[in-house]
Amino acid sequence: MLIVVARRAVYMIVTLAVVSVLSFAIIAAPPGSALSQKISQLQSQGGEVTEAQIAALKEQYGVDESWFTQYGKWISGFWHGDFGFSFTLNEPVGSLIWSRLGLSLLLSIGALLIAWGLSIPLGVYSATHRRSLPDNVITVIQFVGVAIPEFLFALVVMTLAANYLGADVGGLFSSQYENAPWSWAKFTDLLEHLWIPLVVIAAGSTAWLTRVMRANLLDVLNNQYVQTARAKGVSERKVIWKHAVRNSLHPLVMTFGTTFPVLISGEAIVSIVLNLPTIGPLLVNSLLNKDMYVAGTILLMLSALLVIGNFVADLLLTVIDPRIRVGE
């Protein structure tokens, strides 16, 4: 077991190293980065001070040196929390991303929990009441949920919430709390603003996972061991939850790794629509402005999350399935 974890950890680090090279290569490839713009801007100002600044910048980021040196300089900064500098926002990347990454994670994990919490019971109900009216209703909602684009859904929910619930949509806080110190009122205000993005981000995954859960459970219910359990005198509720559901969770857990990036990208779109300070809009802007260190760092961070997500999924699988835990 420990060996498995250690081996997986090594794979993870190798994967991330490869991803870091690739993401840097992709970002550095096109000419005219934010850095070179910054330098030409400084050059046009002229003067001795700026000359020194330009020299310092070139030295720091290895502008005239080989691609590999540039990469080395960027990546070695990671050890002491220096991810480079945003030349469009004039701020170190480190101070830009943490709070946004935190909010993104909060939204994605929250949405994931909502999706799992809803899709498992809904899928079980659907499968055990096949072709009943509620099952059909759930199925129709699922299809709508899977098909509707997130930005549209975000707009619809926003409109409904603003018109009928009188909710203040968009942003994280109401204006009066924007710069206020943390308090209980500010926290509840945050929650009032967060439910809309959570619902919107979770909707698609919930619909999809309910579908997966229903199909799996129907499959598992055909297994002989379900009959064995019934033949022992196990109550129907326990037959479903203890014997069948436990065996139909695998694909759901396996999707954990893949659901995660989907949630992150969904989060980006929703955050743009709802004007939330998360990592998504920052990534989009940095790509547009060729702000290479911001984009590179975010890509690397997201890859790290994806890899960690898969790792967690694998660990969970070994927990729920003894066939993986104790080999043949």
Next chain:
Amino acid sequence: MRGTVTPRVTGPDRPPTEPENRTMSQSYAAEEGTPAAAPVEVPHGAGDAVLSIRDLEVEFPTQLGVVRALNGVTFDVPRGKVLGIVGESGCGKSVTARAILQIIEKPGRITGGSITLRSVGGETEITGLSPDSARMRELRGREIAMIFQEPMSSLNPVYTIGAQIAEAVLIHQTRNREEAHKRAVEMLRQVGMPHPEAAAASYPHQLSGGMRQRAMIAMALSCNPTVLIADEPTTALDVTTEAQILELIRNVRDRAGMSIMFITHSMGVVAQLCEEVIVMYLGRIVERGSVDDLFYDPKHPYTRALLRSIPRIGRNRKAPLEVIEGSVPDPHTRVAGCPFHPRCPEAIPGRCDTTVPALSTAGPGHTVHCHLYQGDDETGRTEPGEDA
């Protein structure tokens, strides 16, 4: 329909040959066993049936139409004996077994008939209970236990063998987990599982098919059921393992005096294990009798065909094995008259294809549903073509 089906209690007429041993606690495999339960005294005599099934009908509504899986099945499971049920694939053997436990998959359901269980606790009308009722759940595993064909898939892959056996014990016998676990290990020992402690702690995928089937048997026996239903428990096993499992089941009958309903499609297994046999065809019983009756004096053309289709040592090897002409009809269509008539070499035109043959007696405890034996019996002989 002409001749009416007369339900008869066809009790065993042969005197019991085995020494009667009614304690339910010994080791079934090893020489020595530790007694675990008090001996249960049950009445025994000719015509004493643990289970009586009368005119049982089961239907599966499907998209292609209603599948009538059982069309009036009537038989008794004699106490303390092994009753074999044979028939081709799809004739309704498993459905009969599942109907008795009321675990037929939805949307299948029992549409008629009755199932009566006579256990120590008295008489229970199973068809009168709702499948989800507490009383029905109490019967499952406690009074009637079942083992299945596929040892690969009949145990849950995510729980240990011990936990799965203990689950049954916890439902029916004790609330104490430790005790239940001890009982599980003890049961594994009794069915001849090597290293029962280790086996209890292992998962199904870590055991061989034969060992899994032993574990299934241990689970089924863990609550000392009155009736054991074995649905083709050896079909998926190799010959050596099959012999071991059959030996184990014989010991279960001898030592615990358990009544066993043994489903198989192998006449060879019937000869080795059973005392009485039922032959099923298309959701009906076509013949019933003692093993000797059926092997030495088979009456129904289908039974004869089944017997001719098994290879025998000493028979001319060059002579091809006989196969039964034609195949089992599509389950959605209903065959008028005798269900076997499209394939029967002796079918009487105008009679077999119109009238369902009633039950006739071919000897003591030997009954058959076939117009050939309808003679001057209850129905009176009808000349071919007379009733169109």
